[in-house]
Amino acid sequence: MQALTNRSKVVAKKEMTFIEKLYLPAIFSGMIITFKHFFRRKPTIKYPEQIRPFSGVYRGQHVLKRDEIGAERCTACGLCAVACPAEAITMTSAERKPGEEGLYREEKYAATYEINMLRCIFCGDCEDACPKEAIFLTDRKVDSLYTRKEFVYGKNILVESKENPISLVKRQTPQVKEFKHHVEFAHNQTYDKQKKVKNSSH
Numbered sequence: 001m002q003a004l005t006n007r008s009k010v011v012a013k014k015e016m017t018f019i020e021k022l023y024l025p026a027i028f029s030g031m032i033i034t035f036k037h038f039f040r041r042k043p044t045i046k047y048p049e050q051i052r053p054f055s056g057v058y059r060g061q062h063v064l065k066r067d068e069i070g071a072e073r074c075t076a077c078g079l080c081a082v083a084c085p086a087e088a089i090t091m092t093s094a095e096r097k098p099g100e101e102g103l104y105r106e107e108k109y110a111a112t113y114e115i116n117m118l119r120c121i122f123c124g125d126c127e128d129a130c131p132k133e134a135i136f137l138t139d140r141k142v143d144s145l146y147t148r149k150e151f152v153y154g155k156n157i158l159v160e161s162k163e164n165p166i167s168l169v170k171r172q173t174p175q176v177k178e179f180k181h182h183v184e185f186a187h188n189q190t191y192d193k194q195k196k197v198k199n200s201s202h
């Protein structure tokens with residue numbers, strides 16, 4: 001075949017020496033490498049019987065948080081979907097009706113909200129982009145499932161239950177707490193009923 005560049009080299013096939021033809025030196029040096037590995041610390045563990053400790057800020061399954069009165073914090077602004085490099089997030093919005101203040105914190109809320117866990121790369125960009133502190137990654141692992149459809153998580157899985165709220169205490173590192181004290185980032189705080197700003201309570 002005609003070469004496209006002149007970088008190719010013709011490599012001469014070298015004749016093997018008598019020692020090389022015996023293969024014994026090559027076998028011996030291979031065995032030395034094998035024996036060396038017997039005495040080295042093993043980098044592998046017997047998962048799942050053994051589990052390595054996870055970092056406190058491990059990025060696992062997402063949660064859609066509720067506010068201090070149990071209303072959904074997400075206002076379906078779409079910033080998380082825009083920030084998502086994997087285009088894993090989709091949602092539709094709806095307008096809150098009178099009497100639904102206890103269900104949805106803002107006048108607009110996510111009627112549907114889905115994350116495709118097969119697309120997600122757990123980068124955390126959705127969490128960073130959210131102006132309402134509505135979405136967080138947690139230390140929970142995504143389950144093993146059998147069909148692709150099951151990996152599309154909807155609100156029924158993502159929104160935390162009122163009975164068992166998901167604690168984010170471990171993720172509130174000193175740096176995160178310090179960040180929240182800056183008044184210019186006031187959108188990271190919640191409003192109480194009297195419309196007074198107070199610290200976030202998740």
Ligand code: SF4
Nearest residue numbers: 084120121123124126
């Ligand atoms: S963690 Fe990253 S990839 Fe996953 S949904 Fe959020 S932004 Fe998208």
Ligand code: SF4
Nearest residue numbers: 074075077078080130
């Ligand atoms: S989770 Fe946050 S960024 Fe995403 S739509 Fe809801 S409020 Fe907006």
